[in-house]
Amino acid sequence: MAEVEINAVSKAFGKTQALSDLSLTIGDGEFVALLGPTGAGKTTALRLIAGLEQPDSGSIRIDGRDVTGDAPADRDVAFVFQQYSLYPHLTVFENMAFALRAPTRRVPEADIRVKVQEVARLLHIETKLDNKATQLSGGQMQRVAIGRALVRSPSIYLMDEPLSSLDAKLRGELRLELKRIQVDLGATILYVTHDQTEAMTMASRIGVLEGGRLMQIGSPREIYENPINAHVAARLGQPTINLLPAALFGGAPAGAETIGARTEHLTIARGGGDVSATVKRVEHLGDQSHLHLDVAGRPVVTLADPETGFGAGDVVSLRLNKPLFFDARGWRVAA
Amino acid sequence: MTSATTAHSVVEPSITTRRFAGSLVVLYAVITMIPLVWIMLTAFKSPDDAISYPPKVMFKPSLEGFCNLFTTRSRQTPEFIRSLGPPQGLCDSIARSRNMVVAGPSNYVPRFINSLIIAFGSTVLAVALGTLSAYGFSRFRVPLKDDLLFFILSTRMMPPIAVAIPIYLMYRTIGLSDTRLGMILLYTSVNVSLAVWLLKGFIDEIPREYEEAAMIDGYTRFQAFVKVVLPQATTGIAATAIFCLIFAWNEYAFAVLLTSGNAQTAPPFIPIIIGEGGQDWPAVAAGTTLFLVPIVVFTVLLRKHLLRGITFGAVRK
Ligand SMILES: Nc1ncnc2c1ncn2[C@@H]1O[C@H](COP(=O)(O)OP(=O)(O)O)[C@@H](O)[C@H]1O
Ligand SMILES: [Mg+2]
Numbered sequence: 001m002a003e004v005e006i007n008a009v010s011k012a013f014g015k016t017q018a019l020s021d022l023s024l025t026i027g028d029g030e031f032v033a034l035l036g037p038t039g040a041g042k043t044t045a046l047r048l049i050a051g052l053e054q055p056d057s058g059s060i061r062i063d064g065r066d067v068t069g070d071a072p073a074d075r076d077v078a079f080v081f082q083q084y085s086l087y088p089h090l091t092v093f094e095n096m097a098f099a100l101r102a103p104t105r106r107v108p109e110a111d112i113r114v115k116v117q118e119v120a121r122l123l124h125i126e127t128k129l130d131n132k133a134t135q136l137s138g139g140q141m142q143r144v145a146i147g148r149a150l151v152r153s154p155s156i157y158l159m160d161e162p163l164s165s166l167d168a169k170l171r172g173e174l175r176l177e178l179k180r181i182q183v184d185l186g187a188t189i190l191y192v193t194h195d196q197t198e199a200m201t202m203a204s205r206i207g208v209l210e211g212g213r214l215m216q217i218g219s220p221r222e223i224y225e226n227p228i229n230a231h232v233a234a235r236l237g238q239p240t241i242n243l244l245p246a247a248l249f250g251g252a253p254a255g256a257e258t259i260g261a262r263t264e265h266l267t268i269a270r271g272g273g274d275v276s277a278t279v280k281r282v283e284h285l286g287d288q289s290h291l292h293l294d295v296a297g298r299p300v301v302t303l304a305d306p307e308t309g310f311g312a313g314d315v316v317s318l319r320l321n322k323p324l325f326f327d328a329r330g331w332r333v334a335a
Numbered sequence: 336m337t338s339a340t341t342a343h344s345v346v347e348p349s350i351t352t353r354r355f356a357g358s359l360v361v362l363y364a365v366i367t368m369i370p371l372v373w374i375m376l377t378a379f380k381s382p383d384d385a386i387s388y389p390p391k392v393m394f395k396p397s398l399e400g401f402c403n404l405f406t407t408r409s410r411q412t413p414e415f416i417r418s419l420g421p422p423q424g425l426c427d428s429i430a431r432s433r434n435m436v437v438a439g440p441s442n443y444v445p446r447f448i449n450s451l452i453i454a455f456g457s458t459v460l461a462v463a464l465g466t467l468s469a470y471g472f473s474r475f476r477v478p479l480k481d482d483l484l485f486f487i488l489s490t491r492m493m494p495p496i497a498v499a500i501p502i503y504l505m506y507r508t509i510g511l512s513d514t515r516l517g518m519i520l521l522y523t524s525v526n527v528s529l530a531v532w533l534l535k536g537f538i539d540e541i542p543r544e545y546e547e548a549a550m551i552d553g554y555t556r557f558q559a560f561v562k563v564v565l566p567q568a569t570t571g572i573a574a575t576a577i578f579c580l581i582f583a584w585n586e587y588a589f590a591v592l593l594t595s596g597n598a599q600t601a602p603p604f605i606p607i608i609i610g611e612g613g614q615d616w617p618a619v620a621a622g623t624t625l626f627l628v629p630i631v632v633f634t635v636l637l638r639k640h641l642l643r644g645i646t647f648g649a650v651r652k
Contacts, residue, residue, distance in 0.1 A: 052547050072550045079551045081544050089566040098562075102553030152552075 002063030002155040003028050009058030018044040020212045029186045033199035036209030042192040046158045051075050062155045078149035080159040085145030086133040093129040096147045119150045139170040156188045196236050208232045230330040233260050239301040256325035256333045263303040265323040273317020279310050377620035385616040400617025402426035404443050408435040446604040452515055454583040457522035461579045465530025473538040487528045495525050496588045515598045522583040530575050537571025573640035601626050
């Protein structure tokens with residue numbers, strides 16, 4: 001494991017600027033997540049670190065060594081791909097042993113067997129080792145794909161949305177397992193995802209990527225509570241933050257054009273008030289409900305306790321409780 | 336996991352439709368098999384049965400055709416034949432019954448060996464070159480890639496025999512006429528364009544993430560090519576190899592023109608057999624029957640790969 005330092009790296013494909021001026025340091029043993037929508041440049045960032053792409057400018061250091069011009073094999077990184085993760089012509093065992101059998105590595109066959117079995121146990125696939133890779137379920141395939149990387153002890157594990165193709169239940173399970181394994185191994189991981197829950201629950205730091213730019217990086221809590229702009233604010237939080245004109249409410253600081261109100265920033269009471277809203281729809285999720293409100297023609301979604309018993313057509317009053325403020329261009333304005 | 340899009344119709348064909356389609360296939364198979372069966376039967380007929388009219392379907396099998404294929408014979412007087420010792424094997428006794436003695440082996444075996452060497456040699460070469468160039472075209476940014484690919488394809492647009500005369504003259508000048516090497520190079524150059532195009536299609540289908548994963552795991556590009564690309568391209572390589580082999584094996588025109596004594600292949604030799612001592616159809620049929628064997632064996636051996644299709648499954652799209 002080692003520290004990885006990305007320094008002002010840019011990459012364009014023809015006219016598409018996939019990544020602009022990315023600087024990021026991943027500390028030894030740290031779990032950093034890059035969060036961003038499709039096309040944000042997440043895969044490109046990983047491919048640049050792995051050496052599958054060459055940056056147009058900037059440099060990449062692994063463990064203090066400049067690897068910008070090195071071949072992928074010389075960088076000592078492991079990669080879990082978003083798809084096409086397993087070799088269909090090999091068994092599960094052979095897939096997992098593949099990296100250890102690289103001619104340059106010269107690992108004795110007995111050690112390979114021990115290592116693969118150890119990792120297979122960790123991932124609960126030890127009974128599948130003799131299966132063809134094509135005979136596995138989606139969840140098992142993804143475990144093997146992660147196992148392919150875990151048999152090695154590289155400087156850094158690069159993971160490209162490894163859970164995105166799985167159903168919600170499996171994703172939840174593997175998320176926990178992956179985090180446990182990372183802690184146990186003390187592994188350095190750069191994990192790329194568009195799923196805020198994965199980023200929030202696993203990462204010690206989250207970098208929010210948008211249009212090839214790193215908008216903000218910090219602890220999940222920092223990013224959630226203190227987003228630097230409306231983009232970042234909209235990335236985290238369920239339901240998504242409500243962005244409303246500041247003029248609707250009083251008391252906005254100078255320069256604030258938009259108010260960002262999450263559930264915890266909104267207090268709802270029965271009956272009209274300073275700011276009245278109409279309940280449009282109530283979505284029952286079981287332990288909670290999504291309340292769809294109409295505030296002066298603008299939609300607002302917030303969480304509510306099912307006990308409160310709001311129904312469509314009810315008129316409620318809204319009060320703000322330390323919301324976020326943004327200027328005309330979306331940047332944060334101090335309250 | 337979604338399956339690959341296929342062109343199957345959504346509605347199951349009806350029983351009647353399926354029966355009709357089935358009988359068409361059987362009919363087609365029968366029509367194409369009749370000449371083959373006829374050739375094989377003729378190989379085991381005596382010369383008289385072979386030319387009898389109406390044609391005989393039931394007949395007494397004879398190995399005379401095969402004997403005549405593998406031997407040369409000379410006509411002798413009955414007195415001379417009687418003065419000889421007992422016949423040396425089956426072919427000798429058949430020959431003696433026709434007032435002939437076996438003079439020696441025919442050229443069929445050396446011609447057949449030439450065919451094997453030239454056809455398999457050129458197939459291996461064309462498939463090897465084709466795989467490497469297809470991989471290059473598939474994976475790298477090659478300047479003028481589309482133009483180069485079109486140029487390679489365009490070499491197949493004229494019938495190869497159109498360049499027979501220039502090749503004949505060139506080969507004579509540089510000493511490749513009537514050599515196995517010359518024929519291997521010639522068939523390779525005809526087949527390589529087909530190989531590049533067929534194989535590029537197959538290699539394009541193999542996601543490059545597979546090699547990239549191998550390269551990150553410590554393999555060089557060439558090692559990744561051998562370990563990851565080749566095993567997944569076996570279907571394409573097998574299909575391409577069969578196409579190349581069939582062309583090289585059956586090729587007649589260049590073989591007639593460019594080979595005579597040394598490197599002559601079986602196709603120009605088989606028709607010559609008929610001239611050696613009358614209308615020897617059984618010998619020609621025997622030569623043709625044996626000539627079919629290698630292609631059948633090769634195709635059967637590779638059938639598994641041909642039928643397996645491209646491996647979807649571990650690939651999620
Ligand atoms: N090999 C490539 N050629 C051309 N454009 C590319 C290539 N790879 C990525 N891009 C473009 O770069 C941008 C970022 O892509 P990517 O890094 O794959 O995003 P993400 O992984 O976040 O979805 C996208 O607009 C994508 O179309
Ligand atoms: Mg991606």
